[in-house]
Amino acid sequence: MQAHPLRLHPGQDLRDALEQTVRQLGATAAFVVQGIGSLSVAQLRFAGIEQPTELRADLEILTLAGSVAPGGAHLHMSVSDAQGRVFGGHVARGCIVRTTVEILLALLPDHEFSREPDPQTGFMELHIRNATQRK
Template sequence: MEVRALRLTPGQDLRRALECAVYAEGCSAAFVLSGIGSLERAHLRRAGADDAEALHGDMEVLTLAGTIAANGSHLHATLADASGAVVGGHLAYGCLVRTTAEVLLGLLPRLSFRREPDLRTGFAELVVRQEGDPAGLT
């Protein structure tokens, strides 16, 4: 595993910036080790919902976790608003950094992550492969 530390700046889209950072490394398998910061706008899809909900105002990123694959991410975040109310869910595009986001990424250069349709769940789910292994790991 290789580790990269990132500091994102105001106005950057959190999810898109993380994906771009991983792809710029030529990596197709990564995960978030740690992530904190602040957002001015967020889009979270809550459990069982079809669409992401837009949230506005100053928010602290309390936790950030998930995987970044060659063809998509699966990221979860926990956010707190100015009153301390906490909400969490799937991190969608459109989460704009307010002052900073500090993220540690773990890059897995010998693995490949892809999201492929899973008939059991109805979603594109993570498939893990060793580089050069077409069958995938279970």
């Protein structure tokens, strides 16, 4: 495992920036260990709901974690607003950095992540291959 700290800047799309960073690093598998910072817009898909909900406010990221592959990410995040209310769910595109986001990525060079249909869940789920399984 290789640690890769990352700072995002105002105006960046959180999910796009993470996916782009993983591609630029040539990584085939990574996990977001943790992330903190602030957003001006959060797009979160709540459990059981198909479309994301947009939150527009000064938001603090309390937690950010998930997997990132060259083909995309599966991220969960919790944020709080100025009244201390907490919201959490799947991270969709459109989460815009307000001042900064600081992230610790764990790169897994001996693994390859992909998303593949899972007949049991009916969703695209994480598929993990180690280096000896690569084609």
